[in-house]
Amino acid sequence: MISVNAPGDPVERMVVASQDGGETAAQAINQLEQKKIWRKKLGLDLPIFYFSLSPFSFPDTLYKIYDKNEREALGRLIHQYGNWKEIEEYYASLNNFYKEQAAFVLDTNEIRFVDRSAILETLNQIRFEALSLKSSYTASVIDLKISNIEKLLSLFPFLSKLQITFSTSKANYNKIKNTSTVWKNYIPKIIFYGYKNQYHRWLFGDGGNYSKGLIHGDFGTSYITKQPVSDVIYSKIGWSLLFSMLSVILAYLISIPVGIKAAAKRGSRFDKTTSAIFFMLYSMPSFWLATLLLMTFANPDMLHLFPASGVKPALGYPESASLFQKIKASIPYIILPLICFTYSSFGFLSRIMRGAMLEVLEQDYIRTAYAKGVPENTVIWKHALRNALLPIITVFANVFPAAIGGSIIIESIFTIPGIGSEAVYAIQNNNYPVIIAALTISGFLTLLGYLISDILYAIVDPRISFKK
Amino acid sequence: MKEEAANMETSIEMKITNDFSFKKYAWSQFRKNKFAFYSFRILLFLIGLAIVSPFIATDQPLYCKYKGVNMFPAFSLATNCEIKNIDGTIEMLQYDIADWKHLAATTIIFAPIPYAPNKTDFENANYVSPAGKQFFLNNEGQSVNIPLKFRHWLGTNKRGEDVLSGLINGTRVSLTIGILSIGIASILGILLGAMAGYFGDHKLQTSRGAFWTFILGILLAYFYAFSVRSYAIVDSFGISSFSILYELIFSLLIFSIILFLFYWIGKLVGQIAFLNKIVTIPVDSIVSRLIEMLLSMPLLILIISLSAITKEKSIVNLIVIIGLISWTAIARLTRAEFLRISKLEYIQAAHAMGFKEFRIIFKHALPNGLAPAFTAIAFGVASAILIESTLSFLGIGVPPTSVTWGSLLNSGWQQFSAWWLVFFPGIALFVTIAVFNILGDGLRDALDPRLKK
Numbered sequence: 001m002i003s004v005n006a007p008g009d010p011v012e013r014m015v016v017a018s019q020d021g022g023e024t025a026a027q028a029i030n031q032l033e034q035k036k037i038w039r040k041k042l043g044l045d046l047p048i049f050y051f052s053l054s055p056f057s058f059p060d061t062l063y064k065i066y067d068k069n070e071r072e073a074l075g076r077l078i079h080q081y082g083n084w085k086e087i088e089e090y091y092a093s094l095n096n097f098y099k100e101q102a103a104f105v106l107d108t109n110e111i112r113f114v115d116r117s118a119i120l121e122t123l124n125q126i127r128f129e130a131l132s133l134k135s136s137y138t139a140s141v142i143d144l145k146i147s148n149i150e151k152l153l154s155l156f157p158f159l160s161k162l163q164i165t166f167s168t169s170k171a172n173y174n175k176i177k178n179t180s181t182v183w184k185n186y187i188p189k190i191i192f193y194g195y196k197n198q199y200h201r202w203l204f205g206d207g208g209n210y211s212k213g214l215i216h217g218d219f220g221t222s223y224i225t226k227q228p229v230s231d232v233i234y235s236k237i238g239w240s241l242l243f244s245m246l247s248v249i250l251a252y253l254i255s256i257p258v259g260i261k262a263a264a265k266r267g268s269r270f271d272k273t274t275s276a277i278f279f280m281l282y283s284m285p286s287f288w289l290a291t292l293l294l295m296t297f298a299n300p301d302m303l304h305l306f307p308a309s310g311v312k313p314a315l316g317y318p319e320s321a322s323l324f325q326k327i328k329a330s331i332p333y334i335i336l337p338l339i340c341f342t343y344s345s346f347g348f349l350s351r352i353m354r355g356a357m358l359e360v361l362e363q364d365y366i367r368t369a370y371a372k373g374v375p376e377n378t379v380i381w382k383h384a385l386r387n388a389l390l391p392i393i394t395v396f397a398n399v400f401p402a403a404i405g406g407s408i409i410i411e412s413i414f415t416i417p418g419i420g421s422e423a424v425y426a427i428q429n430n431n432y433p434v435i436i437a438a439l440t441i442s443g444f445l446t447l448l449g450y451l452i453s454d455i456l457y458a459i460v461d462p463r464i465s466f467k468k
Numbered sequence: 469m470k471e472e473a474a475n476m477e478t479s480i481e482m483k484i485t486n487d488f489s490f491k492k493y494a495w496s497q498f499r500k501n502k503f504a505f506y507s508f509r510i511l512l513f514l515i516g517l518a519i520v521s522p523f524i525a526t527d528q529p530l531y532c533k534y535k536g537v538n539m540f541p542a543f544s545l546a547t548n549c550e551i552k553n554i555d556g557t558i559e560m561l562q563y564d565i566a567d568w569k570h571l572a573a574t575t576i577i578f579a580p581i582p583y584a585p586n587k588t589d590f591e592n593a594n595y596v597s598p599a600g601k602q603f604f605l606n607n608e609g610q611s612v613n614i615p616l617k618f619r620h621w622l623g624t625n626k627r628g629e630d631v632l633s634g635l636i637n638g639t640r641v642s643l644t645i646g647i648l649s650i651g652i653a654s655i656l657g658i659l660l661g662a663m664a665g666y667f668g669d670h671k672l673q674t675s676r677g678a679f680w681t682f683i684l685g686i687l688l689a690y691f692y693a694f695s696v697r698s699y700a701i702v703d704s705f706g707i708s709s710f711s712i713l714y715e716l717i718f719s720l721l722i723f724s725i726i727l728f729l730f731y732w733i734g735k736l737v738g739q740i741a742f743l744n745k746i747v748t749i750p751v752d753s754i755v756s757r758l759i760e761m762l763l764s765m766p767l768l769i770l771i772i773s774l775s776a777i778t779k780e781k782s783i784v785n786l787i788v789i790i791g792l793i794s795w796t797a798i799a800r801l802t803r804a805e806f807l808r809i810s811k812l813e814y815i816q817a818a819h820a821m822g823f824k825e826f827r828i829i830f831k832h833a834l835p836n837g838l839a840p841a842f843t844a845i846a847f848g849v850a851s852a853i854l855i856e857s858t859l860s861f862l863g864i865g866v867p868p869t870s871v872t873w874g875s876l877l878n879s880g881w882q883q884f885s886a887w888w889l890v891f892f893p894g895i896a897l898f899v900t901i902a903v904f905n906i907l908g909d910g911l912r913d914a915l916d917p918r919l920k921k
Contacts, residue, residue: 053691079699188691283902285854287861288877288894295884405766409858413881423769427776427864435773443765450764 039066041210042221043201047193050200057082057184060191069135076137081180090172091134097165098130104162119156126152126162139177146170214440220433224426229433232422233441239311240411240418243334244403244445247341251399255346256392259353263361264380274350281347286406290340290413297336306336309415337414341406345399352395356388363387386460393456400449404442494839497914504910507903514900518640525581525633528563534573535559541568542579569618570607582618583630585637585871592620593628595886623888625879631888634871635896641872642900645787646853652791653852654845657798662837664755664799665806666829672751677743678734685730693723705782712784755803759796767793771855772864781867786859790852797848801840809833839915846908850901857897873897 039045047063057078065071070091077087104123126149133145150170153163202220205213212218219229262271298308311333317326360366361384369379407420415421419438426434458464499505523530528541537551541563551559568576583589591603591611598621602614614620622631663672674682694701697719704711738744762770774789775781809815810833818828859865860874861881868875873893880889 053687053695055691055696076699185696186692188688188695279905280898280902283850283898283905285857285894285897285901287858288890288897291877291881291890292894294881295887295890299884301885401766405768408769408772409862412862423772424862424864427772430776435776439765439769439773442769446764446766 035066043198043206043211046201047197048199049193049197050195051190051192053188053190055079055082055185056187056189057084057181058189059084059088060193067135073135073137077176079185080137080139080182081176082182082184083176083179086172086176086179090169090176093165093169093172094130094134097162097169098127098134100165101126101130101162122152122155122159142173146173219437219440222426222434223431224429224434229437232434233419233437236417236419236422237441238418239416240404240407240420241445243337243341243410243416243418244400244407247338247403248345248396248399250338250342251346251349252392254342255349255353256389259350259392260357260380260385260388262350263354263357264376266358271354275354278347278350281343282351284344286340286344287409287413289343290336290410293336293339294413306332311416337410337416340410340414341403344406345402349392349395349399353388353392356391357384360384360388389460390457393453393460396453396456397446397450400452401442401446404445494914498910501910501913503906504914507906507910510899510903511907514639514903515643517636518643521636521640524579525583525585525630525636526579527568527582527584527587528566529568529576529578529582531575531577532568532571532573533575534561534571536574541566570605572607578617581621581630581633581636583620583633585634586629586869589620589624589628589630591628592624594626595883595889596620596624596628597886598623598631598888622892623886625876625886625889626883629871631876631892634876635873635892637871638873638876638893638896639900641783641866641870642853642856642897645783645790645856646849646904649787649790649852650794650845650848652788653793653795653848654798654841656791657795657844658802658834658838658841660755660758660795661799661802661841662806662829662834664752665803665837666810666825666833667749667751668807668810669750669752670748672749673746674734674749675738675743676745676747677737677740678731679747679749680743681730681734681737682727685727685734688730689723689726692726693719697722705785709782709784712782716784716788752803755799759799762793762796767851768855768858772859772862775859775865781865783866783870786856786865790855794848794852798841798844801844802837805837805840806833809837840912842915843908843912846904846911850904850908853897853904854901 045064045066055078058075062071062074065074074087074091078084081087101123129145129149129152133142133149136142136145146169149166150163153159153166201211201213203214205211205216205218211220217230219233221227222229222232225232258274262274265271294308295302297303298306312326312330317329321329357380361380366379366384369383370376374383404420407418408423409420410416411418411420412424419441423435423438425431426438498508517524523542526542530540530542532539532541535551535553537549539549539561541549544563547563549561549563551561553559568578569582591605592614596602600623602620603611604614604618606612620630620632622635624630625634697715701712701715701719704715771789771793774793775786815828815833818832823832856865857872857874857877860872861878863875863878865874866872873896876889876893877897880886880893883889
C-alpha cells in the first residue's frame with residue numbers, strides 16, 4: 001500500500017538509472033519493454049489489495065495503466081465526468097495517435113521543398129504535446145493542448161494523415177464532455193480482485209517466480225541498488241544489534257546501583273544531585289547531545305580524542321588482525337555513539353529504580369530485617385533488591401524499542417552502517433521495500449524485547465510462573 | 469420519573485461542589501510543587517512568545533511613515549501599499565520583499581528582532597558569530613559596522629539567516645505541532661480508552677441489525693468523506709496549510725454526520741424480528757489489540773515511515789500522523805482508570821436511576837477518569853516536540869522552507885565551528901521538553917489522591 005501512494009515511480013527511476021536517457025524511437029521502445037519487465041518483477045502490475053472500495057464510475061482495471069501520471073489523469077477525468085466508457089475511447093484514440101505519429105515516416109517526395117530540420121522540430125513538438133495531453137485532466141489545459149496540436153498539424157500538408165486520427169480523439173473528448181454522468185461518482189462499489197494482488201504477493205510470494213514472500217524471509221528488491229532487501233538488512237543489522245544490546249546492558253549495569261544508592265540515602269546530597277542529573281539527561285534530545293559530543297571531542301579545533309564517524313578505521317582492519325585486535329581498533333569509534341545510545345535510558349531506568357527501591361524500603365519486612373540486626377548492605381542488596389527489580393524489568397519492554405528507535409538518528413549522525421542509517425537513506429530516496437523491511441525488523445525486535453522481559457519476570461519473581 | 473432523576477442528579481452535583489472541590493485541591497497541591505509551578509510559568513511564557521512571534525521577529529516594521537503615508541506592515545493583512553508620488557507616479561511597496569532597512573522613511577519602528585527567519589542577510593552570510601564582527605551596507609553603499617538595532621544577537625547560519633528570529637519562530641512551529649497533535653491523540657485516546665475501560669468485553673450490547681448497519685455506515689462514511697473527496701484533499705496540499713485543514717475538517721464533518729445518521733437508522737433496523745437479536749461487542753479486546761499493534765513498532769521509526777509516504781511535506785501532515793499514532797499511552801491510562809471507576813457505587817447508582825450509558829460515561833465517569841490522562845498528555849507533548857525536531861534535524865519532517873529548532877541544529881551539525889547554531893536551538897529544545905516533563909511529573913503528584921496527606 002505504501003509504495004502505491006508514494007511519490008515518484010520506482011520503475012521510472014530504475015530504468016532511467018540503467019540507461020542514459022535515450023531519445024531515439026528504438027531506445028524509447030526498449031525503455032518501455034524494460035519498464036514492463038521491472039513492473040512484473042516488482043509485482044507492480046497487480047491490483048493493490050484483495051478488494052477495493054471505489055465509486056461506481058471507476059473501472060476495475062484502472063491499475064493496469066502503468067504510467068502513474070496517465071493513471072492519475074484518467075482518474076481525475078472520471079472524477080470530473082463519470083463516464084468511463086467514453087474516457088476509455090478517448091484514451092485509446094490518443095494512444096493510437098501517439099503511436100501513429102511516432103511511427104510516422106517521411107516521404108522523400110513530399111518534403112523535397114521544405115526544410116528537413118523544421119519538419120523534425122514540428123514532429124518533436126507534436127510528440128511532446130501528445131504525451132503531455134495523455135497526462136492532463138484540467139479542461140482548459142486539454143483544450144489548449146488540442147488546439148496546439150491542431151495548429152502544428154496544419155503547418156504541413158502531408159501531416160493530414162495524422163490529422164484524421166487526431167480528429168477522432170478530439171471528437172471523443174467532446175463526447176466525454178457531452179455525456180457526462182457525474183452521479184456515478186457518488187455510488188460506492190466494491191471490487192474483488194482475488195489473491196493475485198500486490199499485498200498477497202508481498203506477504204506470500206508469487207509461487208517463487210520473482211518473490212518468495214515476506215513469510216519466507218524475502219523483503220523484495222531495493223529500488224536503488226536492485227539487490228534483494230534481505231541481503232541489505234542482514235549485512236547491516238549486526239552493528240545496530242550490537243549497539244542496542246550493549247547500551248541496554250550498560251544502562252542497567254549503571255542505573256541499578258546508582259538508583260539503589262540514591263534511594264538508600266534518601267534526601268542526601270548524592271540523591272539530590274543524581275536526581276537532577278537524571279532528569280536533565282531524560283529531557284535531553286539525543287541528537288543534540290550527539291552533536292555536542294562531536295563538537296567537543298571529535299573536533300580538530302577543540303579536543304580531537306575520538307574519530308567523528310564510522311565504526312572502524314577508514315582503511316579497514318589490517319589483514320592479519322585477530323578478533324581482539326579488531327575490537328581494539330574499533331573501540332574509539334564506538335565510545336561516543338554508545339554514550340548517546342545509553343544516556344537517556346540510563347536516566348529513565350535510574351529514576352524507576354530509585355522509586356521502586358523507596359517503595360520496597362518502606363515495607364514491614366525490611367523494618368523486621370533491620371530490627372533483627374541484619375547489616376544494612378545485606379538488607380538492601382539481598383532483601384530489598386529482588387522485589388525492587390520487578391518494575392525495572394517491566395520497562396525493559398520500553399527501553400529496548402527506544403534503543404532501536406534511537407538508532408535511526410544516532411546511526412545517521414555517527415555514520416554507523418546499521419539499519420537506522422539505512423532506513424534514513426531509504427526514506428530520503430523513497431526506497432519503500434527497505435523502509436518496510438526496517439519497520440518489520442524493528443517491530444520483530446520489539447516483540448523480542450517483550451518476550452525477554454516476560455522471561456526475566458519469571459526468573460526474578462518465583463511467584464510468577466507460566467505453568468497453569 | 470426521568471425528570472426526578474435529573475433533579476436528583478443536579479442536587480447531588482451541587483452538594484459535591486459545595487463541600488469539596490478536587491480541582492481546587494489539585495491546584496493547591498500543584499502550586500506547592502515549586503519546580504512544576506515555575507515550569508508552568510515558563511510554558512505560559514513560551515506560548516505567549518509563540519503567539520506574538522510574527523510581530524517581534526519579522527523584517528517588516530511595526531510602523532512606518534513613508535512619504536506621508538502611515539503603514540503597519542507587520543500587523544496588516546494587506547501585502548502591499550500604493551504610494552502616490554508628488555509627480556503623480558504610483559510607487560508600489562510590496563511588504564514582504566521591500567528593503568525596509570534602506571527605505572528613506574520619515575519614521576520607522578522595527579520589530580525587536582528586525583529579521584524574518586528565512587530571509588538572507590547577504591552582508592552577514594556564512595556563519596557570523598554572535599560576538600564577531602557584523603556588517604551593514606549603509607545607504608551610501610559602504611560596508612560599515614552594524615548598528616546595534618540591526619545586530620544578529622545570536623549569529624547567523626550559512627545563508628545569513630538570523631538565528632534568534634529562527635528560534636522565536638521555531639517556538640511557534642514546535643508548540644503548534646506538539647499541542648495540536650497531542651490534541652488529536654487525546655481525543656482518540658480518551659474516547660477509546662474510556663469505552664474500553666467502561667464497557668469491557670461484555671457490557672456493550674446492541675441488536676444485530678444496529679451493529680451491521682453501523683459497520684455499513686463506517687464504510688459509506690469513509691467512501692463519501694475520503695474516497696469521493698480524495699482529489700480535493702490531495703489538491704489542497706498544494707495550496708496552503710489552511711486549505712488542508714479546511715478540507716480535512718470538512719471530510720471529518722461528512723464522516724461524523726453519516727455515522728450519526730446510520731446510528732439512528734440502526735436503531736430502527738434493530739427492531740425487525742430477525743435483526744433484533746442481541747450481540748455483544750468486545751470493545752476492550754478490540755482497543756487493547758489496536759494498542760498492542762501500535763506498541764510493537766518503535767514510535768519514531770513508524771512516524772518517519774509514515775511521513776515518508778505522504779506526497780507533500782507539510783506541518784498539518786505531521787500533526788495528523790503524530791496524533792494518529794501517539795494516543796496509546798493516553799488510552800492505556802484512561803482505560804485502567806475507567807476499569808476502576810466503572811465498578812464504583814456511584815456509577816451503579818447512576819445506572820439504577822436509568823441514565824443513558826453515554827451520559828454516564830461523559831458526564832459522571834469522565835471528570836473522575838481524566839487525571840491520569842493529563843499526565844500522559846504532558847509527556848506526550850514533550851515527545852511530540854522531540855519527534856518533530858528529530859524529523860526536521862534529519863530533514864524529512866517539515867517542508868524545507870519553514871525554520872524550526874531541528875533544522876537550525878541540522879545546519880549547525882554541518883559546521884562545528886558555528887557553536888551558536890548548535891547551542892541555542894538545543895537549549896530551547898531542552899528547556900521546552902524539560903518543562904513538559906516537569907509538568908507531567910507535577911500533575912501526576914498533584915492529581916494522585918493516594919499521595920494526599
